[in-house]
Amino acid sequence: MFGCLQILIMLLLPGVSDVTTAIAGFHGEPRATSPVSPSRIPRASDIVTGRAAISEVNPDRIMKVIQKHLESEWGRKVKTVHVTVVEPADPVMISGGAVELHIIPNPTEEGLGRRRFHVEAVANGKPRKTIQVVADIAAMIDAVVPARFLKADELIEMGDLKTVGMRVHQVNHPFITDHGEIVGKSASRPLPPDTPLRAAFVKLPLVIKKGDRVLIEARRGGLSIRAYGVTKSSGQVGQTVMVANLDSGRELRAKVVAPSLVEVEF
The missing domain is CATH 2.30.30.760 (SH3 type barrels.)
Incomplete structure (x- = not known):
């Protein structure tokens, strides 16, 4: 009887070598399981560790890169540049680790208003992706204006001037932003307060007048x-x-x- 039972257990439970222990398990007692083959145990080397890291480039980061690029390009012509990224509206995923962004020069796209930019994403020194960007560009200057009414031919002093923030529609604007270009000159025409000054609005002072x-x-x-x-x-x-x-x-x-x-x- 025991021999038949032993054969039956071995047929039904392949891999069981200790029949006595297995039989004991049938009576509700703890039984030992067969050792698991070493080939079935997960090893650390089996885990994928070479998967490329993914970096998320969001529109705010793209905006800051474009803003810095334009402020460097335009120098002292404008004080601040405002960039609103229209496209892409969602973050761009770049593989290859930490990403640096660079603006690819595009001579056909200049000035203010809606523009297109090619932003290159570089990871570990290798270009990974060129992001096509559409953005609205605006600029502000500190325009020099009279602080009071200036009569024609009146000599202009530092206390006669102040600056106001002003949005411009072109980078090569005609407005004066440096007090030094105005002080010591005279008004070429009557100038009301808060009038953004241009070069044509001032002239060298008259040092000699008729009848002197x-x-x-x-x-x-x-x-x-x-x-x-x-x-x-x-x-x-x-x-x-x-x-x-x-x-x-x-x-x-x-x-x-x-x-x-x-x-x-x-």
Whole structure:
């Protein structure tokens, strides 16, 4: 009887070598299981460890790369650049590890407004993907404006000016952003407060006005002759004005050298 049972157990439970233990298991007692083959035990080397890392490049990161690129490209022409990424709207997945982004120059796309950019994703020194980007570009400047009403020909001082933030529609805008280009000059026309200043709105100051008494100096070689006269017109340094000699009444063409000083050639 036991022999038949042993044969039956071995047929039904292949791999069982200890029949006595197996039989004991039938009576509700703990029984030993057969050793698992070493080939069935998972090993650390069986786990895939070479899978490439995936980096997520979101639109905000793309925006910052484009913004930095444009601010570097435009230098002092604008103060700040605003970038709104339209496409892609969702993050872009890049394989190969940590990713660096670079802007590929595109001469056909310049200036402000809606533009296309080619952004290259590089991982471990190798280009992985070129991201096609559509973005809206805007720029702000600090425009120099009068702080008060300036009359025509009025000399402009530092306290007469201030700056205001202003959006521009082109990079090569005509507005002045440096106080140094204005101070010491005069208004070429009446200028209301908060008017963004352009180069045409100012001029070199008039150092001589019509009717001023001036010293006329004539030089030739080591010879110098001086006389007094009255100007017939106003002028800036370097300009030519008409001057009447007070002694002879003769009118001469003279170049303005400095306030109250003109020079004639003979």
